[in-house]
Amino acid sequence: MKLFHYKGRRIKPSDQYLVYRFVTGALVGIWLLAFLPFHLPFLWSSTWTLDAFQAHFIRPHGLVTLCISLFITAACAFLYYRYHHRHFKQIIHRQKLAKMILENGWYETKKVTSDSFFKDAPSGKTKETISTFPKVYYRLKNGHLHIQVEITLGKYQDPLLNLEKKLESGLYCELVSKELHDAYVEYVMVHDMRANRISIDAVTAQNGRLKLMKSLYWEYDQLPHMLIVGGTGGGKTYFILTLIEALSKTDAKLYVLDPKNADLADLSTVMPDVYHTKADMITCIDQFYADMMTRNENMKDMPNYKTGENYAYFGLPPNTLDTEASIEQGTQYLATLLKDAELKGVDDETVLQAYNYGGGFIDYVAERGSTYSFELAEAFAEAQSDGETVSYNNPVAVAENGGWRYGYGNMFYVDHVLQHLNHTDDDSNESIERITDGEFPTPDPSDYSGIHPEGECTYYVDNRRREIGAPLENSRLGDAGSWTPKAKASGMSTGSEPRAGAVMVYGYCQLNVSCRYGHVAFVETVNDDGSVVVSEMNWEAHNVINYRTVSASDASQLEYIY
Numbered sequence: 343m344k345l346f347h348y349k350g351r352r353i354k355p356s357d358q359y360l361v362y363r364f365v366t367g368a369l370v371g372i373w374l375l376a377f378l379p380f381h382l383p384f385l386w387s388s389t390w391t392l393d394a395f396q397a398h399f400i401r402p403h404g405l406v407t408l409c410i411s412l413f414i415t416a417a418c419a420f421l422y423y424r425y426h427h428r429h430f431k432q433i434i435h436r437q438k439l440a441k442m443i444l445e446n447g448w449y450e451t452k453k454v455t456s457d458s459f460f461k462d463a464p465s466g467k468t469k470e471t472i473s474t475f476p477k478v479y480y481r482l483k484n485g486h487l488h489i490q491v492e493i494t495l496g497k498y499q500d501p502l503l504n505l506e507k508k509l510e511s512g513l514y515c516e517l518v519s520k521e522l523h524d525a526y527v528e529y530v531m532v533h534d535m536r537a538n539r540i541s542i543d544a545v546t547a548q549n550g551r552l553k554l555m556k557s558l559y560w561e562y563d564q565l566p567h568m569l570i571v572g573g574t575g576g577g578k579t580y581f582i583l584t585l586i587e588a589l590s591k592t593d594a595k596l597y598v599l600d601p602k603n604a605d606l607a608d609l610s611t612v613m614p615d616v617y618h619t620k621a622d623m624i625t626c627i628d629q630f631y632a633d634m635m636t637r638n639e640n641m642k643d644m645p646n647y648k649t650g651e652n653y654a655y656f657g658l659p660p661n662t663l664d665t666e667a668s669i670e671q672g673t674q675y676l677a678t679l680l681k682d683a684e685l686k687g688v689d690d691e692t693v694l695q696a697y698n699y700g701g702g703f704i705d706y707v708a709e710r711g712s713t714y715s716f717e718l719a720e721a722f723a724e725a726q727s728d729g730e731t732v733s734y735n736n737p738v739a740v741a742e743n744g745g746w747r748y749g750y751g752n753m754f755y756v757d758h759v760l761q762h763l764n765h766t767d768d769d770s771n772e773s774i775e776r777i778t779d780g781e782f783p784t785p786d787p788s789d790y791s792g793i794h795p796e797g798e799c800t801y802y803v804d805n806r807r808r809e810i811g812a813p814l815e816n817s818r819l820g821d822a823g824s825w826t827p828k829a830k831a832s833g834m835s836t837g838s839e840p841r842a843g844a845v846m847v848y849g850y851c852q853l854n855v856s857c858r859y860g861h862v863a864f865v866e867t868v869n870d871d872g873s874v875v876v877s878e879m880n881w882e883a884h885n886v887i888n889y890r891t892v893s894a895s896d897a898s899q900l901e902y903i904y
Contacts, residue, residue: 349490349526350481355449355472357440364433372418377411428482431533435487435513436480442508443476448498450474476502477526485538485557487515487531490523503527532558545588552588579605597630599623610732610749619726622750625700629675673831679704688712691756695719698755699726714756716742723748782810782843782866785877785887793817797885799862799878800825803845806864806877810843814903823850823860826901835904840865840874845903846892853896863890865902872897 378385384398398404423430443449452473477492489509491502506517506529515531522528532538538556546553550563560568572578586609589596596615600606603618610616617623676697683693688707691714696703699722706722707714727750734747738754747753785806794801800822807814816832819825826847829836840846848861855861863878872894882888892900 348481349479350488351436351479353436353439353443353478353480355440355444355475357436358444360433360437360440368422369415369419373411373415376414377407380407380411428533432480432482438512439478439480439489442512443478446501448476448501478502482533485533485555486518487513487529487533489529489531490526491529492526505529542584542587545584547588547592547594552585582606597626599626619728619750621700621702621726625702628700673827676831686712689714694756694759695753699723699751716753716756719753719756720748723750723753726750785809787887797880798822799880802877802879802887803862803864807843807845812843814845821859822848822862823852823856825860825862825903829903837902837904838898838900840868840897840900840902841904842866842868843904846874846876846897847901847903849901853899863892 381398450473451470453468454471455468476498479490481488491505493499506520509515509529509531510517513531515533517529517531519530520527538558540553540556544553551559551561553559570578570581586596586598590613596613598606598609598616600618601623607616607618615626617626676693679693679696679701682701682704686704686708688704689712692704692707695714703722707718710718727748730749731746732749733745735745736754738757739745739747742754752758786809790801790805792801792804794804804814804817815834816829819828825845826836826849842865844865846863846865848855850860851857852860861881863876865874866877866889867875869875874892874897875889876892877887877889879885879887881890
């Protein structure tokens with residue numbers, strides 16, 4: 343606890359003449375310092391008489407030194423105003439504050455009678471003097487004015503508690519905050535907006551805050567919401583574009599919703615996730631809300647969770663959603679679409695496209711034969727985008743129409759998904775139930791290959807399943823920790839019972855494995871006591887195969903892909 347809190351310079355009644363006193367005192371002082379050194383020998387050695395002064399100063403030497411000293415004074419005044427303009431502004435502010443109090447009569451006076459020179463004579467004149475002047479303090483710190491006013495419960499308390507309008511107009515500032523402290527109220531104001539302006543290139547975002555002016559920052563980690571207001575033509579759009587331009591240079595995930603289909607909607611030609619149609623915006627908001635709820639649930643599960651804190655407290659970036667949570671949210675959304683599709687009798691391809699377009703596409707297809715076609719996807723996107731097209735140089739699009747799509751969703755989404763699925767027929771993808779328990783061949787990494795990085799746990803398990811004759815139906819499952827939710831989404835068989843030949847999946851951070859990647863292992867044998875013997879890579883060392891026995895207790899907490 344601080345024993346002393348510096349409030350600033352106290353405003354005094356005499357400050358009503360502060361500018362005059364400062365200017366006069368400074369100019370005269372500088373002139374004397376510049377003029378007197380030329381005449382010190384004369385002043386020290388001569389007798390001070392009028393004739394001597396006239397003879398010394400009223401001559402060419404005296405006039406030249408006068409001109410030099412005046413020039414030095416003017417130069418100092420110019421340099422001061424040029425490089426220390428803020429200091430002079432503070433002097434003007436303090437004078438204005440003193441005049442505000444005096445002209446509004448926010449002070450107490452008392453009558454004082456001066457004594458006569460002769461004791462027997464009648465008393466002298468009576469005059470009023472200030473007996474109580476409110477305690478007002480002025481301070482400039484980090485480009486903000488801090489004006490603190492003492493609260494005394496006196497008759498002038500109400501006007502002193504509502505000074506914001508007077509301060510904004512009188513000091514040409516903008517109120518940032520008004521805080522009530524013990525025994526005083528503090529007004530914090532942005533000072534000299536024009537002089538503190540910066541170019542668009544200087545608007546940068548780093549360390550959880552975005553620089554808006556030389557001394558003004560939007561600390562979005564602490565205050566994540568901003569309301570931008572202003573009249574028509576006031577520059578709101580340019581300001582928003584400046585924010586987007588600055589945030590686009592970070593790893594932020596940006597969504598732009600423009601219900602007017604005006605200037606902001608044009609950003610769709612240079613960045614993703616820009617929406618303006620009603621259906622598109624509703625889908626975006628629904629997905630954003632679902633992600634937000636999942637993210638909040640994840641943070642509440644963290645051991646250092648604290649009520650009232652946001653992502654910044656946990657050291658996470660904005661819009662944080664880890665891989666597992668993102669997949670979980672995606673599978674929940676897909677499950678909702680599948681239920682709706684089952685009720686309305688549409689096919690699986692319709693569900694895939696609806697995952698990109700939104701649930702409205704299911705109704706659209708159900709009303710037109712209940713079977714997906716690219717033509718239906720294209721017509722839906724055309725209607726939702728009002729026929730607007732955007733360049734799209736994806737190989738699928740180039741082969742279909744030369745490289746474009748409608749400006750709503752992605753009408754090629756089904757083709758994109760299907761080209762990444764690694765389907766195999768039943769003859770080559772033998773179920774692990776048909777593999778004899780305990781009869782698996784010895785691992786031979788010399789024949790291993792695949793899409794996963796060599797030496798990782800995913801690389802080994804993917805190859806091990808092919809090695810035993812039961813390749814995974816979908817090898818593109820990402821990081822180890824995401825294998826279970828992605829396998830479920832792909833329709834693969836999963837469960838919590840360990841079986842020989844199954845993939846043992848450790849989720850992110852589960853049982854002290856990597857919170858970034860998770861871990862997978864191959865089940866070699868399930869023992870009678872429930873413990874499980876696994877083979878794996880990257881447990882003891884990178885690109886090294888080892889065997890390990892997992893206790894029955896730990897094995898029961900994990901999930902498996904069959």
